[in-house]
Amino acid sequence: MAANLTLGVDIGTTNVKATILDTDTGKIVAHASREHPLFHPRPGWAEQDADNYWGAVTASIRACLEQGAFANAIRGVAMSGLVGVTIPVDQNGKPLRPAPIWMDARSERECADIRERVGEETINRNNGNRIAPWFIEPKALWIKKHEPHIFNATHKFVSPTGYCTLKMTGTFSINTGDAGLFYPFDYRRECWNEDVAAAIGIPVDKYPRIYRSHEVVGEVTRQAAAETGLSAGTPVVAGGTDISSAALGAGVTEAGQAYYSMGTGSNLGIMIPTEQDVDEFRILKWPHVLPGLTMFDAPMAFTGASLKWFRDQFGDYEWRLAERIGQNVFDLFTAEAARIAPCADGLLYLPYLGNSLAPNWNSNACGNFFGVRPDTTRGHFIRALVEGVAFDLYSNVKIAQQAGVKLDRLILNGGPAKSRLWTQITANVVNLPLAIPDIGEAAPFGDAILAGVGAGIYPDPVTPVKTIVTIRETIEPDARIHERYDEFFGLWSRVYENLRGSMDEHRALLERYQIGQEH
Structure with a gap:
């Protein structure tokens, strides 16, 4: 070879x-x-x-x-x-x-x-x-x-x-x-x-x-x-x-492009010229792999981790069924959530199982479900998990837009991106198209390109990307559903703000009684 x-x-x-x-x-x-x-x-x-x-x-x-x-x-x-x-x-x-x-x-x-x-x-x-x-x-x-x-x-x-x-x-x-x-x-x-x-x-x-x-x-x-x-x-x-x-x-190689990476956690990255001043520090800044570009980046902690937590704690049946029929266990969960209407019939989820990163930066934050009623089902909880993660993204999108950063779409990659339900919910919540590249795992692929530059195969990292990376499909938002999500997002934001003091008290009690500590 x-x-x-x-x-x-x-x-x-x-x-x-x-x-x-x-x-x-x-x-x-x-x-x-x-x-x-x-x-x-x-x-x-x-x-x-x-x-x-x-x-x-x-x-x-x-x-x-x-x-x-x-x-x-x-x-x-x-x-x-x-x-x-x-x-x-x-x-x-x-x-x-x-x-x-x-x-x-x-x-x-x-x-x-x-x-x-x-x-x-x-x-x-x-x-x-x-x-x-x-x-x-x-x-x-x-x-x-x-x-x-x-x-x-x-x-x-x-x-x-x-x-x-x-x-x-x-x-x-x-x-x-x-x-x-x-x-x-x-x-x-x-x-x-x-x-x-x-x-x-x-x-x-x-x-x-x-x-x-x-x-x-x-x-x-x-x-x-x-x-x-x-x-x-x-x-x-x-x-x-x-x-x-x-x-x-x-394929995110130019200023003005935006990228949403979904995994255990997730990141919203918007490319800006390194010399550009953006006076907003709830969203972070760090160098892109391309010199001269800075990623205006919002990290979020519990994206795929939220559904993984649900799987590990409450998914014994789905584990066994997925193994028996040869299907992805997460597909079984999202199929259950797909039967629930947008906004999960009022059930809201704060995706902060250990803390909150951008934009709240609250080390005492903890996960919460709000709006449980007698008719709330497992499907409601699963859908609320996905929607809560999307609301977290939306809070950062709104801050970036208010800071003067223009967004017309998000280029999407990561495990949850394989779920049509998850991607459609995300598009509807943030009211932006999601462009899905025709690649598998983007990060090791990007690394392989960098290795090619270092080895002298490519003159620069951008040249091969232009010919290799194409967009497979674009998920368009539903403006009508977004209006509904936008109203519930306002409530979701207020639930967090109302609970901030209680979260501080909760963490203090955990530390006082050494709850969750190894002995």
């Missing part, structure tokens, strides 16, 4: 996906995925083991390589991954503790400390973002305060992508997208701001060297080759965030 293949690997919150791209034909020739665990040791905590990332990466790569004689034909590798994950490693690259991830909410006090000592405006101006536990430094300061021996032993703080790139190459690195979640990163100059790092209280030498997404970091080592099945010496590029790589893979 001619050596014209590239490998892309995306490290998601609950699974890793790997894709091999034939750059001659623009076709995916192999794909595989492997799950990895997520731990909630206390209320509001969410941790993962960095070596579980690497284990899932190696397993998914090997599963791809088993699908053909590919190993010696792969000319480049790139990885992407979830963001907002704080992995402290020693000088040998060994993880020093489980990594608090993006949904971890333990560091509110550290956020308050950063606001007092550094100032929200300083962070806004340098990094383009707000102060919240979602980011790296609040969690790093929590480690510094509660586990000083870990902080002092930390050689570098790395991202999941950076950690697995380290395991692949032996080089400490971070791509510009992942760096955007670190407050000392100057997102316009693409460098570490030593003054901001010092003000926060983290030595700047604990941050890795920054690489652009298509730049080569190193080569596959002999040890990594033995673990993955790849050929030693294969170039490895820096990669990107899971969302920005997925945006590339879905």
